[in-house]
Amino acid sequence: MNPKVKWSLLAVGVIASLLTIIMYVGNLGPFEKEVTIVTEEPTDSKEPTTAPKDAKAELEQWVTDLKEEYAVEEKQKSEVDYDYHNIDLIRTYMEQGNLVAAKEQTEAWYQEYPNSMYLLFTLSDLELQMTGKPDTSIALLEEFLDRHPRMPDVHFKLADLYLAHEDVSKAQAEARTGTGIALADNYPDPEYFLDKYAWILYWTEEKEKAKELYEHEIMKSDIQDLIARAALAVYHYANILEIEGKASEAVPLYQAMVDFKETEVSSPNWEDFVFARQQSQEALTHLQPSS
Numbered sequence: 001m002n003p004k005v006k007w008s009l010l011a012v013g014v015i016a017s018l019l020t021i022i023m024y025v026g027n028l029g030p031f032e033k034e035v036t037i038v039t040e041e042p043t044d045s046k047e048p049t050t051a052p053k054d055a056k057a058e059l060e061q062w063v064t065d066l067k068e069e070y071a072v073e074e075k076q077k078s079e080v081d082y083d084y085h086n087i088d089l090i091r092t093y094m095e096q097g098n099l100v101a102a103k104e105q106t107e108a109w110y111q112e113y114p115n116s117m118y119l120l121f122t123l124s125d126l127e128l129q130m131t132g133k134p135d136t137s138i139a140l141l142e143e144f145l146d147r148h149p150r151m152p153d154v155h156f157k158l159a160d161l162y163l164a165h166e167d168v169s170k171a172q173a174e175a176r177t178g179t180g181i182a183l184a185d186n187y188p189d190p191e192y193f194l195d196k197y198a199w200i201l202y203w204t205e206e207k208e209k210a211k212e213l214y215e216h217e218i219m220k221s222d223i224q225d226l227i228a229r230a231a232l233a234v235y236h237y238a239n240i241l242e243i244e245g246k247a248s249e250a251v252p253l254y255q256a257m258v259d260f261k262e263t264e265v266s267s268p269n270w271e272d273f274v275f276a277r278q279q280s281q282e283a284l285t286h287l288q289p290s291s
Contacts, residue, residue: 056216063183063194063217070180072150080115080148090122099130120144121157134161150185152178156196168204175200191218191226192269195233202240211240223253227260231269235276238283247287254280254287 093102103126110119124137141158145151155178162171175197182193195218202210214237219226227234238253257280265273 059212059216063190066176066180067183070177070184072184080117080151087118087122099126102126103130115148117144117151117153120154124157124161128161134165137161150181152182152187152193154178155181159196159200163200163203171200172204172206189229189269191221191233192230194218195230195236199232199236202236211244214240223256224260224264227257227273228264229266229269231257231260231265231273231276235280238280242283242287251284251287254283258284 090102090105093099093105103123106119106123106126110116110123113119120140124140127136127140128134138158138161141154141161145154145158148154155174159171159174159178162168162174179193179197183190187193194213198210198213198218201207201213214233218230218233219237223234234253234257238250238257241247241250241253257277260273260277262273
């Protein structure tokens with residue numbers, strides 16, 4: 001994987017988790033059915049022809065099957081703590097470049113509040129930033145999941161770490177698990193979770209499956225509504241279109257992101273929106289240079 005792409009992918013997770021907790025919150029196998037579109041050839045024969053496969057319907061069935069796979073009779077209750085625990089002090093240390101003090105304070109609070117997802121993510125990011133190695137961060141996340149297994153955002157955080165360090169199979173597995181749990185537990189905005197999974201697929205050489213998910217599941221909502229609820233999904237799909245040489249299709253999506261009214265953005269989606277809008281503006285500058 002291109003180093004620039006690899007670290008930009010990890011940066012998305014680091015930025016989002018340091019600034020806010022995302023409140024909305026198996027081994028990967030191929031889709032249960034290959035998604036193909038069969039085009040009927042014109043024929044004068046009166047014999048019945050085979051109906052074309054409906055790619056959209058097949059993907060909808062795949063999503064339903066994934067949801068059922070992770071369903072449980074009774075949801076495992078997790079006493080997860082969403083309190084920010086005086087984040088201003090940690091932020092101050094980080095802005096001053098005093099990562100040692102930031103880490104010490106975060107560790108102390110995490111011992112006192114071991115169910116805090118914010119402190120978990122902050123400590124994981126600090127460990128990675130200070131050491132450059134993912135081992136401790138991965139261990140922290142895995143220990144948290146031992147206690148709170150049905151937390152999609154923690155699975156996605158693990159997937160980002162594995163992807164940045166090129167452990168493809170584990171990245172795919174964690175993203176799939178996070179998506180399945182979110183769908184089974186009826187989290188709001190399923191496009192947000194499906195996007196995380198599809199984005200991982202695209203960068204782990206499952207490009208066709210990723211594009212099918214975007215085209216038939218994630219992008220089926222009204223674009224304005226989708227930006228308000230899952231801005232990264234729109235930016236990611238536009239980015240894929242650009243990479244695939246379809247700039248004319250990517251530009252309107254980038255432009256819609258840039259023009260979107262901030263007041264219409266849902267609060268859990270705010271940090272993702274800010275990042276996606278900034279990246280969209282940079283893409284437009286590249287694709288539409290001033291004359």
